[in-house]
């Protein structure tokens with residue numbers, strides 16, 4: 672069953688706790704938290720203090736997407752703040768294996784992310800180690816961008832590698848996911864769909880989540 676992970680980047684930050692409770696009640700599976708440092712991506716968002724502040728507002732897994740340089744310096748703080756899954760960009764890691772071990776040793780699940788222009792080969796050696804592979808379907812940094820359809824073949828490629836090697840990680844996609852693109856992603860093999868504006872910019876978040884899930888083939 673395809674999971675939906677609303678991205679709080681498109682929520683009303685002045686009401687963050689309530690916004691998270693709204694999508695929790697609306698059927699979200701994960702809460703996606705975008706962390707940006709103004710270096711790896713041209714935008715600045717939130718840090719471990721905010722993760723710590725929202726943690727009591729939901730029991731859903733907090734899916735923390737680190738778009739930061741030097742993630743090793745911040746992973747322990749995010750884990751301590753209550754991140755359930757911590758994903759790092761391959762492009763930001765000099766020693767990816769070490770970083771993945773650091774995430775696991777901190778008690779969180781480990782994810783690896785690649786940008787649209789990064790080939791799947793760059794994470795091939797890490798597939799055995801991770802709980803989640805996140806394929807960016809936009810260039811990271813902002814919500815509300817258009818889906819890049821060339822990434823669909825990378826989803827298929829990762830799904831095939833997972834099947835051949837009998838691995839168990841989840842495949843997540845992030846960026847420009849809406850009712851139309853959700854089906855394309857799910858058909859290509861995505862298990863978790865991150866959706867920011869397609870959920871938080873809608874009046875009825877429950878309906879928005881249901882429509883994306885239905886489009887992705889969820890039957891109930």
Ligand SMILES: O=C(CO)[C@@H](O)[C@H](O)COP(=O)(O)O
Nearest residue numbers: 678811812814815847867868
């Ligand atoms: O990581 C990012 C952007 O860098 C995402 O998680 C966005 O927040 C997704 O927003 P939409 O494209 O769904 O509006």
Ligand SMILES: [Fe+2]
Nearest residue numbers: 678705736845
């Ligand atoms: Fe994200």
